[in-house]
Amino acid sequence: MDTSDVRTRFAPSPTGFMHIGNLRTALYAYLFAKKSRGRFILRIEDTDRERHVEDAVKAIYAVLRLTGLQHDEGPDVGGSCGPYTQSERKHLYERYAKELVAGGRAYYCFCTKERLDTLTDDTGNRRYDKRCLHLSKAEVEEKLAAGLPWVIRQNVPQEGVTTFSDMVYGEISVENRELHDNVLLKSDGFPTYNFANVVDDHLMAITHVFRGMEYLSSTPNYNMLYDAFGWATPRYVHLPHIMKDKHHKLSKRHGDANVEDFIAKGFLPEAILNYVALLGWNPKSEVEKFTLRELVQAFDVSGISKSSAVFDEAKLRWLNAQYLRELPPQQFHELAAPYYGAISTPVDLNLLSALLQPRVSALSDIPDAAGFADRFEGYSLALFDHAGSKSSVALAKEALPAVIASLESLAGWSNDALFGALEQLALQRDLKKKQLLWIVRIAVSGCLSTPGGASEMCALLGKAQALERMRQSLSRLRSA
RNA sequence: GGCCCAUUCGUCUAUCGGUUAGGACGCAAGAUUCUCAUUCUUGAAAGAGGAGUUCGAUUCUCCUAUGGGCUACCA
Numbered sequence: 161m162d163t164s165d166v167r168t169r170f171a172p173s174p175t176g177f178m179h180i181g182n183l184r185t186a187l188y189a190y191l192f193a194k195k196s197r198g199r200f201i202l203r204i205e206d207t208d209r210e211r212h213v214e215d216a217v218k219a220i221y222a223v224l225r226l227t228g229l230q231h232d233e234g235p236d237v238g239g240s241c242g243p244y245t246q247s248e249r250k251h252l253y254e255r256y257a258k259e260l261v262a263g264g265r266a267y268y269c270f271c272t273k274e275r276l277d278t279l280t281d282d283t284g285n286r287r288y289d290k291r292c293l294h295l296s297k298a299e300v301e302e303k304l305a306a307g308l309p310w311v312i313r314q315n316v317p318q319e320g321v322t323t324f325s326d327m328v329y330g331e332i333s334v335e336n337r338e339l340h341d342n343v344l345l346k347s348d349g350f351p352t353y354n355f356a357n358v359v360d361d362h363l364m365a366i367t368h369v370f371r372g373m374e375y376l377s378s379t380p381n382y383n384m385l386y387d388a389f390g391w392a393t394p395r396y397v398h399l400p401h402i403m404k405d406k407h408h409k410l411s412k413r414h415g416d417a418n419v420e421d422f423i424a425k426g427f428l429p430e431a432i433l434n435y436v437a438l439l440g441w442n443p444k445s446e447v448e449k450f451t452l453r454e455l456v457q458a459f460d461v462s463g464i465s466k467s468s469a470v471f472d473e474a475k476l477r478w479l480n481a482q483y484l485r486e487l488p489p490q491q492f493h494e495l496a497a498p499y500y501g502a503i504s505t506p507v508d509l510n511l512l513s514a515l516l517q518p519r520v521s522a523l524s525d526i527p528d529a530a531g532f533a534d535r536f537e538g539y540s541l542a543l544f545d546h547a548g549s550k551s552s553v554a555l556a557k558e559a560l561p562a563v564i565a566s567l568e569s570l571a572g573w574s575n576d577a578l579f580g581a582l583e584q585l586a587l588q589r590d591l592k593k594k595q596l597l598w599i600v601r602i603a604v605s606g607c608l609s610t611p612g613g614a615s616e617m618c619a620l621l622g623k624a625q626a627l628e629r630m631r632q633s634l635s636r637l638r639s640a
Numbered sequence: 641g642g643c644c645c646a647u648u649c650g651u652c653u654a655u656c657g658g659u660u661a662g663g664a665c666g667c668a669a670g671a672u673u674c675u676c677a678u679u680c681u682u683g684a685a686a687g688a689g690g691a692g693u694u695c696g697a698u699u700c701u702c703c704u705a706u707g708g709g710c711u712a713c714c715a
Binding site for chain 1: 641642643644645646647650651652653654662663664665666673674675676677678679707708709710711712713714715
């Protein structure tokens with residue numbers, strides 16, 4: 161049950177995939193709404209036909225579904241303020257723009273691109289000179305009748321100061337003369353973001369606007385629009401940017417910022433969400449691990465920081481590893497299964513999952529971690545030389561026959577039985593346990609690093625295969 | 641260029657005038673371990689610079705520097 165009028169919205173433009181920054185904006189808007197027992201709305205801002213990307217909307221739905229940020233209203237789920245896709249609301253904007261024209265708060269502009277270009281100053285900036293504002297009503301009618309292309313521009317007063325309050329950045333004032341007569345309605349009849357966001361946020365009764373801080377400097381323009389219509393302004397929550405590094409914003413040009421890519425790389429949506437929540441927001445406690453539910457409880461706008469944050473994949477990996485380890489073994493196994501697809505050697509996959517779960521930090525680490533399975537042939541014999549365990553090629557050649565003989569007659573092939581047998585054999589031959597186990601592990605895996613120790617590797621491969629590999633290693637040692 | 645915003649360890653951050661400036665990731669060292677990893681312990685690591693205000697500034701004010709954003713018929 162809703163118990164408040166709080167309504168937030170996530171309003172992406174379908175110009176590409178969802179990146180980490182988009183996700184965080186959606187998350188904060190969602191958390192704020194849910195914490196206030198309000199509603200979270202999805203609105204698709206597709207007013208730029210040129211940058212429109214076909215499957216972008218699908219990607220938005222996919223990410224919201226995967227991360228659990230369920231919207232209460234939106235193009236796909238409906239709601240009382242629809243339609244929720246701006247291209248389907250086109251007629252509305254024109255009506256409202258004309259209302260503004262009638263009230264003198266906006267005006268038709270017929271200036272050509274060429275003329276606009278002449279308005280560019282020494283520093284390469286352009287500022288419209290309000291020329292068309294001074295057209296008489298008759299002149300406007302005449303041009304309109306002649307079928308000249310037109311746009312509608314906001315009529316911004318050039319004197320005075322506009323002040324607004326942002327819940328993150330505090331009070332911000334801008335001299336009105338710094339503001340431009342933005343285009344509200346484009347010549348193709350579509351509204352610009354500068355207009356559509358105001359009309360829609362009002363019509364959809366949005367109470368709190370969450371968006372990137374790049375809109376901070378144009379917010380005075382928007383407030384003038386609200387005032388012109390006689391509408392109440394929403395509360396603003398501008399968010400600091402997420403950076404790829406010290407100097408560059410996370411950009412869609414880099415596939416690594418794509419939320420779906422991270423999921424494909426074996427990061428759990430819960431971990432991504434958790435990490436992203438902490439990028440630019442602090443819970444005022446030292447807790448770092450939060451479920452979505454817990455985030456809803458803990459979220460507070462006062463914890464949002466003002467400065468931008470650099471995205472750190474290392475920390476995401478660490479968090480993801482925490483999540484992976486807490487998974488019920490069976491669930492981890494199911495998630496890992498797709499990554500076993502490339503393994504052709506028969507191994508005990510359930511056991512492999514059990515060994516892998518505490519040691520991978522992303523599911524995509526699995527193929528590499530399980531490299532022993534298919535990368536056995538032709539491994540370097542130098543691996544038998546290991547100072548730490550005092551083992552060597554010579555020792556391997558000498559000890560392996562006994563290992564093979566001993567294990568061939570081993571009754572069970574469990575990890576415990578194997579470990580016991582190897583331990584005993586080491587004792588008999590007066591070898592350090594470490595020495596023998598190193599040799600066996602290499603002989604059976606051919607890898608410096610494996611998901612388990614010698615006995616575990618043997619158990620993983622099964623009796624026939626493990627013994628076969630040992631014989632193969634022995635013969636290579638002998639002929640070397 | 642103009643305007644807006646920001647500036648604490650490499651990174652994410654705590655501190656809301658008085659702290660040995662705390663935590664986390666990463667990094668290093670040690671311990672544990674049948675490898676690597678895990679786990680545990682320890683360590684190195686920060687207030688951009690300069691003026692003020694104040695008994696006292698990381699914290700408040702101003703200037704400078706640096707970074708980011710906006711300055712589109714993109715959002």
